[in-house]
Amino acid sequence: MADGNGKTSVKSAAAGLGDHIRNSEVWTSIFRPGSPMRADYSDSPRNRAYVVMNNVLYHLHPVKVKRHGIKLSYTLCLGGLSFFLFILLTVTGIFLMFYYRPTSPQAYFDLQALATDVAFGQLVRNMHRWGAHIMVLTVFLHMTRVFYHGSYKPPREFNWIVGIILLLLTLLLSFTGYLLPWDQLALWAVTVGTNMAAYTPVFGAQVSFALIGGIQITADTLLRWYVLHVLFLPFIITIFMAVHFWRVRKDGGISGPL
Amino acid sequence: MAQLPDHLLKRAAEARAKAEGRPVDEILAEMKGESSPAPATASASGAPAPDAGSNSGSLRDLDAESTQYGIPKELLERAMFARARKDGTPVPAMAGAAAPAASATAAAPAAGPALAAVVSGPPPGVRTQRLLTVVQAGAIQGTTKEPADKVNVWPHLLAIEFVALLAMSAFLFILSAFMDAPLLEFANFNEQPNPSKAPWYFLGLQELLAYFDPQVAGVIIPGFGLAALAFIPYVDRNPSVRPSSRKFAISLFTVFFMGAAVLTIFGSFFRGPGFNFVFPWSDGIFFDDLLAILE
Numbered sequence: 001m002a003d004g005n006g007k008t009s010v011k012s013a014a015a016g017l018g019d020h021i022r023n024s025e026v027w028t029s030i031f032r033p034g035s036p037m038r039a040d041y042s043d044s045p046r047n048r049a050y051v052v053m054n055n056v057l058y059h060l061h062p063v064k065v066k067r068h069g070i071k072l073s074y075t076l077c078l079g080g081l082s083f084f085l086f087i088l089l090t091v092t093g094i095f096l097m098f099y100y101r102p103t104s105p106q107a108y109f110d111l112q113a114l115a116t117d118v119a120f121g122q123l124v125r126n127m128h129r130w131g132a133h134i135m136v137l138t139v140f141l142h143m144t145r146v147f148y149h150g151s152y153k154p155p156r157e158f159n160w161i162v163g164i165i166l167l168l169l170t171l172l173l174s175f176t177g178y179l180l181p182w183d184q185l186a187l188w189a190v191t192v193g194t195n196m197a198a199y200t201p202v203f204g205a206q207v208s209f210a211l212i213g214g215i216q217i218t219a220d221t222l223l224r225w226y227v228l229h230v231l232f233l234p235f236i237i238t239i240f241m242a243v244h245f246w247r248v249r250k251d252g253g254i255s256g257p258l
Numbered sequence: 259m260a261q262l263p264d265h266l267l268k269r270a271a272e273a274r275a276k277a278e279g280r281p282v283d284e285i286l287a288e289m290k291g292e293s294s295p296a297p298a299t300a301s302a303s304g305a306p307a308p309d310a311g312s313n314s315g316s317l318r319d320l321d322a323e324s325t326q327y328g329i330p331k332e333l334l335e336r337a338m339f340a341r342a343r344k345d346g347t348p349v350p351a352m353a354g355a356a357a358p359a360a361s362a363t364a365a366a367p368a369a370g371p372a373l374a375a376v377v378s379g380p381p382p383g384v385r386t387q388r389l390l391t392v393v394q395a396g397a398i399q400g401t402t403k404e405p406a407d408k409v410n411v412w413p414h415l416l417a418i419e420f421v422a423l424l425a426m427s428a429f430l431f432i433l434s435a436f437m438d439a440p441l442l443e444f445a446n447f448n449e450q451p452n453p454s455k456a457p458w459y460f461l462g463l464q465e466l467l468a469y470f471d472p473q474v475a476g477v478i479i480p481g482f483g484l485a486a487l488a489f490i491p492y493v494d495r496n497p498s499v500r501p502s503s504r505k506f507a508i509s510l511f512t513v514f515f516m517g518a519a520v521l522t523i524f525g526s527f528f529r530g531p532g533f534n535f536v537f538p539w540s541d542g543i544f545f546d547d548l549l550a551i552l553e
Contacts, residue, residue: 045410048410048412048413051412051416052411058412058416061411061415061416062411063410063411064408064409065408065415066406066407066408067409068407069415070409070414070415070418072418077418077419077422080419081422081423081426084426085426088427104445105444108445111441112441115441122438123434125439126433126434126437126438126439127430127431128439130437130439133458133547134426134430136459144511147490147511148501148508148511150498150499152490152494153491153494154491156491157491157492160488160490160491161488161491164484168484171459174459175457178457181441182445183440183442183443183444183445184442184443184444184445184446184449184451185440186445187447189454189457189546191450192454192456193456193457193460195472195476196456196460196463196464196467196472196476196477197476197477199472200477201473201477201478204477216447217447
């Protein structure tokens with residue numbers, strides 16, 4: 001590629017290099033046929049199907065959806081945003097785990113150090129906390145959206161129940177995370193919350209004991225809730241999310257139209 | 259065949275009109291004509307349908323077609339007879355076969371012994387299968403395919419989702435850049451703050467504690483509420499999803515939804531020291547979750 005003056009321009013050289021990379025065996029082995037990342041991508045119905053079928057993430061979707069279902073006013077993206085926030089919370093949460101020890105008093109000092117000693121530590125912690133609040137909201141609003149569209153009706157009855165379980169797990173995830181800063185807000189909010197559980201008829205004392213790992217909240221509770229928060233509950237909620245998404249497809253895709 | 263909705267039929271007609279360069283109305287009429295039982299009566303009365311007529315009227319040279327497309331001649335013949343028998347139209351005349359006028363008037367099932375020898379398979383009217391059982395329709399999962407108006411997920415849905423993700427990320431990022439998550443003093447078991455409040459999503463329940471016995475407010479009401487929520491699909495037997503025909507269900511849900519929202523807002527902003535009633539605009543807000551905004 002040469003210009004009139006006989007020199008190769010930077011732009012044409014870059015374009016040539018780009019073509020060379022996108023035609024290389026490594027590149028074409030990563031991006032399967034039909035991927036828009038490939039040099040030979042063209043907009044055809046076949047390739048539009050391949051884009052969805054040949055990508056592990058997009059594959060959550062069917063190749064085609066009902067036209068009314070992609071209107072923003074129908075779903076308001078609430079279910080998708082809940083899932084996205086879960087992923088965002090997982091990523092920021094893993095970051096925070098590098099700097100946090102679930103013991104007393106280190107937990108509190110680790111959070112203080114996060115704000116002063118760790119690059120972007122405070123920002124990531126803020127995102128984790130506000131994101132968690134927003135996720136509780138979006139999950140709840142998603143449920144109301146589904147109700148108002150009557151989307152729980154046959155054949156989607158069971159997926160509604162899975163959704164209720166997911167709402168409960170979201171609340172539990174948020175609540176277990178609430179204790180971890182080990183400050184006055186965390187300690188007493190959790191005290192109030194777990195006191196309510198102790199009023200369960202017949203076996204209230206046992207529920208309370210299992211929940212906080214003792215007669216009253218101690219450093220042992222911190223470790224217990226930490227494990228629940230970072231391993232146990234994410235593990236359970238992931239299983240239920242998989243069932244939830246799978247059933248959306250199996251029960252006939254997006255509900256409606258009204 | 260299921261009845262296609264009018265708007266789908268119209269879209270298909272428009273696409274075909276664009277491809278073939280013919281007026282939309284003509285194609286639409288043609289498509290609607292095909293789905294009605296008209297062709298059967300038309301061929302019975304001897305007047306061939308316009309589409310089939312153009313085929314059967316012309317003289318087909320199967321030898322030439324065979325060499326042109328590379329398809330064996332007997333396959334072309336079989337396809338031609340099968341088509342004629344299926345549509346109930348006369349068999350087109352072949353070059354070097356019977357006179358065109360003779361075969362054009364004869365309907366395929368009664369095409370005569372000469373044709374029956376050429377067409378493979380059982381003679382017309384003979385059934386080669388028998389009925390074993392009748393399976394009732396209606397499975398556990400809805401598997402009936404209704405003709406639906408669909409769009410490709412890529413690019414239509416994925417583009418929307420991508421923008422939604424970016425918007426949410428940007429919102430969260432900006433929020434977090436300007437608002438710090440609260441971190442109060444070190445946990446102190448000997449000093450309970452006044453008021454002590456649960457996380458905001460439990461404040462509706464804590465508000466109920468101010469009215470009822472703890473066992474009622476803290477366990478029985480939320481327990482029954484959750485159970486009722488889970489059993490909605492099995493209690494609501496109304497099959498309609500149209501809001502106008504579900505007024506009772508929507509009203510009931512809205513009452514409970516607004517009730518929960520009001521209790522939560524009340525517990526968050528209208529409760530102060532000792533969980534006593536306060537006006538947030540005169541007595542201050544006692545809600546540590548939003549400490550960063552309030553300060």
